Every structure is written in structure tokens, then in C-alpha cells.
């Protein structure tokens with residue numbers, strides 16, 4: 001049975017239910033693997049021009065400055081300026097939210113954009129490395145019109161970007177199976193979300209750590225749902241070694257994979273537990289074929305995103 005929960009962000013201002021619009025898809029990075037133009041029913045809200053993030057990931061003096069952003073939720077107005085190297089201790093997880101009967105509020109929080117109307121629905125996928133997050137995300141993009149953003153892909157592009165001051169750091173941390181400082185990843189995600197002009201995002205492989213989860217929820221948007229792909233390590237290992245024959249990824253080798261598994265257990269799984277306490281996680285076993293796994297995923301999405309219920 002699906003569990004649902006109330007979000008703490010209240011959609012405010014000029015919301016038009018069941019407004020039909022097409023997602024304007026402008027693939028600004030190659031990470032948005034399969035961006036398809038699709039019709040979908042969404043909520044709309046007018047975002048003031050002032051709600052623009054000042055962070056520019058291409059800048060050589062990156063600082064995440066969230067002070068100029070305007071949010072709809074008063075609970076999200078207390079924002080600090082965070083330096084890119086600053087690692088704050090995440091606050092303790094909030095108490096579990098009570099289960100809610102009835103439909104999800106599909107509208108969450110709008111992220112930065114100038115003079116553009118949009119509202120955002122966010123779904124995130126979690127699962128161990130090689131569990132099949134990317135594979136299933138592509139299916140969901142096709143059938144549900146989500147914009148797929150992979151945190152790992154964004155980091156790989158940033159790593160290769162000429163002039164990136166984070167390239168070496170990202171490369172080293174990826175090989176070590178460790179997690180890149182959240183400010184870098186969140187800035188990349190936020191930029192990709194803004195540039196896509198989209199409204200519904202499937203964020204793949206994120207958040208990897210509690211601090212990322214808290215910061216992203218506070219500064220960008222609260223997750224609507226989490227898909228957790230549950231897969232035994234030996235299955236993931238086999239898939240990743242197989243993928244490594246052709247992927248060219250610096251971390252698809254036995255040493256990096258082992259380290260990634262350790263990082264996942266120690267740092268990423270607590271994030272899954274955090275969202276489980278909020279009733280937002282759909283856990284899916286991924287040992288079956290991609291087609292069978294997708295049948296399960298699709299069923300969940302049909303129920304979760306049936307906007308008429």
C-alpha cells in the first residue's frame with residue numbers, strides 16, 4: 001500500500017489547478033538524458049522576478065548566495081549565505097510527519113526563475129550504485145514527462161568542464177567513492193533545474209548524505225517522493241563491473257565500487273531512513289529484469305501522479 005504524507009511547504013499565490021501546459025524542454029546539459037516534450041497537467045504559480053538564485057556554477061569565484069532568493073513558504077525564508085567550502089553540521093531530522101489520507105499536494109516549492117510561471121514536483125531516486133536508477137529514470141521520463149537530472153552526471157560534466165576549479169576534487173572523490181561537498185552538487189542541480197525551465201524533476205542519485213538532504217530541502221525544494229531501488233550488493237557489483245567494460249567511468253572498477261558500497265551504507269542509507277520516517281519512500285526490489293522492475297515503478301507512479309484523484 002502506498003503511504004503518503006503532507007508536505008510542509010504550502011503552495012501559495014495564484015495557483016491554477018489542472019492547468020494544462022507543455023513542459024518547455026531546453027536541454028542545457030547532456031545530463032538530461034532523455035528530455036521529451038510531453039503534455040502534462042501541472043500546478044502553476046507566478047514567481048516574482050526577484051526569485052533568482054545568484055549562484056553561477058560557471059563563475060570562478062563560486063559562492064552559494066541564497067540571500068536574494070524569494071520563497072513562497074515563510075518557513076523557507078530564513079536562508080544563510082553559504083561558502084562553497086563550508087560544511088555545516090546538519091540539524092537533527094525533524095520528527096516524523098503524520099500520514100495523510102487523500103491526494104498528494106502535487107505543487108511543492110518553486111525554484112528560481114525570472115518572470116516565469118512554474119511550480120515544481122520533485123521525485124528523487126535512491127538506491128545503491130548500479131541498482132538501476134538511471135535505467136528506470138529514462139523510462140519515467142518517457143512515460144511521465146519528468147525532467148531527469150542525475151547528480152552524478154552533472155558532477156561528471158563539471159569534472160570535464162575546461163576551467164572548472166572543482167574538476168580535480170570531483171575526480172579524486174569519485175575514484176575514492178566519496179561524496180563531493182554538497183555546495184557543488186546542489187549548485188549544479190539548482191542551475192540545471194532553472195535552465196531546464198521544467199516543472200517536474202526526477203533527480204537521480206541524490207541526496208547522498210544527510211547534510212545534502214537538509215540543505216536541498218531548505219534552499220531549493222522539498223521532495224515529493226523517493227524511489228528507493230533495493231538491490232543486493234553482489235548484483236550491483238556484477239552490473240557495475242559489466243558497465244565498466246564500456247562506461248569509461250573512473251569509478252566503475254572494483255576498488256572504487258567497494259568504496260562506493262561502504263559510503264552508501266554509512267552515509268546514503270540514513271537518508272533513505274530519514275525519508276522513510278516521513279512516509280515518502282517507495283522501495284522497489286531491483287533484482288528482476290529492467291522491464292519487470294519498470295512495471296513496479298510505473299504502477300507506483302500511476303497511483304502517485306494520478307492528478308485527478
Ligand SMILES: Nc1ncnc2c1ncn2[C@@H]1O[C@H](COP(=O)(O)OP(=O)(O)OP(=O)(O)O)[C@@H](O)[C@H]1O
Pocket residue numbers: 127128129130131132133134135136152205239240242243286287288289290291293
Ligand atoms: N534490472 C536490471 N537487470 C539487469 N541489468 C540492469 C538492470 N537495471 C540496470 N541494469 C544495468 O546495470 C548497470 C547499472 O545500471 P544503471 O546505470 O541504471 O545504475 P545506477 O543505479 O544509475 O548506477 P550509478 O549509481 O552507479 O550511476 C547498467 O549497465 C544497466 O544497463
Ligand SMILES: O=c1ccn([C@@H]2O[C@H](COP(=O)(O)O)[C@@H](O)[C@H]2O)c(=O)[nH]1
Pocket residue numbers: 129130151152153155173174175177178179180181185204205206207208251260
Ligand atoms: O549527490 C551526489 C551524487 C554523486 N556523487 C559522486 O558521484 C559518484 C557517482 O554517482 P552516480 O550517482 O553513481 O553516478 C558518487 O560515487 C559520488 O562520488 C556525489 O558526490 N554526490
